[in-house]
Amino acid sequence: MKTAIVWFKTDLRLIDNETLVKAISQNDTIIPVYCFDESHFKMTSYGFKKTGNFRAQFLLESLIDLDKSLRALGSGLIILNGKPEVEIPKIAKQFKAHRVYAKREVAFEERQTEALVQAELWKLSCELLTFSTSTLYHAEDLPFSIKDIPDVFTNFRKKTEKDAVIRDAFNQPTSINSPEIPMLDLPTLSDLGLESVSIDERATIRFKGGESEAVKRLNHYFFETKSISNYKETRNGMVGANYSSKFSAWLALGCVSPRFIHLELKRYESQFGANESTYWLVFELLWRDYFRFMMKKHQNKIFLKSGIQNKDLSINKFDKKALENWINAQTGVDFVDANMIELQLTGFMSNRGRQNVASYFCNDLKLDWRYGASYFEQQLIDYDVCSNWGNWAYLAGVGNDPRGNRYFNIEKQASDYDKNKIFRDLWLKR
Ligand SMILES: Cc1cc2nc3c(=O)[nH]c(=O)nc-3n(C[C@H](O)[C@H](O)[C@H](O)COP(=O)(O)OP(=O)(O)OC[C@H]3O[C@@H](n4cnc5c(N)ncnc54)[C@H](O)[C@@H]3O)c2cc1C
Numbered sequence: 001m002k003t004a005i006v007w008f009k010t011d012l013r014l015i016d017n018e019t020l021v022k023a024i025s026q027n028d029t030i031i032p033v034y035c036f037d038e039s040h041f042k043m044t045s046y047g048f049k050k051t052g053n054f055r056a057q058f059l060l061e062s063l064i065d066l067d068k069s070l071r072a073l074g075s076g077l078i079i080l081n082g083k084p085e086v087e088i089p090k091i092a093k094q095f096k097a098h099r100v101y102a103k104r105e106v107a108f109e110e111r112q113t114e115a116l117v118q119a120e121l122w123k124l125s126c127e128l129l130t131f132s133t134s135t136l137y138h139a140e141d142l143p144f145s146i147k148d149i150p151d152v153f154t155n156f157r158k159k160t161e162k163d164a165v166i167r168d169a170f171n172q173p174t175s176i177n178s179p180e181i182p183m184l185d186l187p188t189l190s191d192l193g194l195e196s197v198s199i200d201e202r203a204t205i206r207f208k209g210g211e212s213e214a215v216k217r218l219n220h221y222f223f224e225t226k227s228i229s230n231y232k233e234t235r236n237g238m239v240g241a242n243y244s245s246k247f248s249a250w251l252a253l254g255c256v257s258p259r260f261i262h263l264e265l266k267r268y269e270s271q272f273g274a275n276e277s278t279y280w281l282v283f284e285l286l287w288r289d290y291f292r293f294m295m296k297k298h299q300n301k302i303f304l305k306s307g308i309q310n311k312d313l314s315i316n317k318f319d320k321k322a323l324e325n326w327i328n329a330q331t332g333v334d335f336v337d338a339n340m341i342e343l344q345l346t347g348f349m350s351n352r353g354r355q356n357v358a359s360y361f362c363n364d365l366k367l368d369w370r371y372g373a374s375y376f377e378q379q380l381i382d383y384d385v386c387s388n389w390g391n392w393a394y395l396a397g398v399g400n401d402p403r404g405n406r407y408f409n410i411e412k413q414a415s416d417y418d419k420n421k422i423f424r425d426l427w428l429k430r
Pocket residue numbers: 235244245246247248249251252281284285287288291349350351352354355358376380382383384385387388389391392395
């Protein structure tokens with residue numbers, strides 16, 4: 001009898017989950033686990049929590065949904081709390097597992113944890129098998145080796161679109177053989193050192209965690225409202241549920257895979273037609289892929305103030321007062337403040353908003369961009385290490401921007417994208 005642990009991390013789904021599918025096909029018994037890594041709930045050196053209330057709530061909802069789906073197939077989810085390098089080997093030993101299956105990591109800290117877990121498992125003669133499951137294009141199918149991926153997005157995109165193929169998504173398993181798994185035992189927000197959240201009624205949508213909700217949102221955005229057919233025209237919006245897909249939070253925790261979104265998009269196009277808008281969603285998902293591959297290529301350089309460009313940013317400093325004013329929407333610039341209130345009260349901000357408040361932070365306030373990125377890390381419901389730090393570095397002029405410095409004229413942006421002040425009034429007039 002071969003027993004394997006499936007270690008869920010940011011891949012909280014059953015559809016298109018290679019890790020789970022391979023574990024089932026290569027073993028007799030499966031033990032699905034999720035570990036609340038204590039380091040994810042600590043303060044960072046920048047003075048912010050690594051995980052804030054909104055994302056933690058979304059995570060708890062996602063785990064409840066995952067457990068429910070696993071139980072429907074004959075299994076369930078075991079929750080561990082502590083350090084993965086201690087807890088994963090402990091459970092492997094308890095169930096005499098010969099292998100642990102998990103998602104392959106790309107970012108620095110996550111890779112360190114993966115290596116520690118692997119080293120401890122080796123001591124038990126237990127193997128760690130990892131799978132790349134979070135991108136649209138599989139890393140092995142790219143027309144370049146990771147070290148040769150162009151540092152300019154357009155060059156990456158054009159060659160990838162021309163020479164690479166998106167793999168098929170894996171089907172959801174139909175049954176899982178597991179021993180009896182005890183009832184789901186989740187920590188509360190207060191166990192995690194956090195507070196319960198009530199989302200402001202002005203929030204664009206109510207993000208609820210879990211694969212079922214991700215599929216619901218996808219159906220709503222594609223098939224029910226056909227909003228996807230106008231995405232290119234509306235994507236720079238700031239008010240309302242459907243100006244953009246809002247898939248990001250589910251993508252960040254892996255409640256849905258980009259490949260499944262792509263598959264559904266093709267199904268949509270075959271029924272309702274393809275246009276620039278349907279293509280543009282794939283274009284944006286390619287940005288997401290790109291930041292992942294850049295993280296793999298440049299590793300911890302992405303987190304340095306000087307970034308991958310080794311640029312001298314000594315002019316950009318730490319200024320507590322200016323940082324607090326930015327966070328608390330007290331900059332006096334109404335477009336920036338309205339966006340910061342939305343982030344504070346909902347855990348979400350539009351892409352247009354993010355670009356503006358980040359540019360203002362780096363170029364107008366001349367602050368050290370890593371503090372802004374770290375605040376986003378705490379606050380965003382859709383925080384994703386590669387997309388967040390990659391976009392911040394880009395805007396700070398130390399990342400993958402061939403233009404060097406992306407300065408946003410906030411006044412012009414406000415009048416272009418919030419001409420009638422609908423967005424600003426929504427958030428500033430309480
Ligand atoms: C400073 C800054 C920080 C950001 N931090 C994050 C983050 O932590 N997590 C995150 O998912 N996105 C981040 N983004 C990217 C982008 O703002 C969000 O993905 C988007 O606003 C989410 O809304 P949506 O799902 O409706 O996007 P849509 O416009 O519907 O796009 C569809 C999907 O494409 C991907 N995507 C779109 N734009 C980008 C982009 N610029 N970079 C990477 N992927 C993109 C996302 O997965 C998104 O869900 C950041 C952008 C900036 C400028």
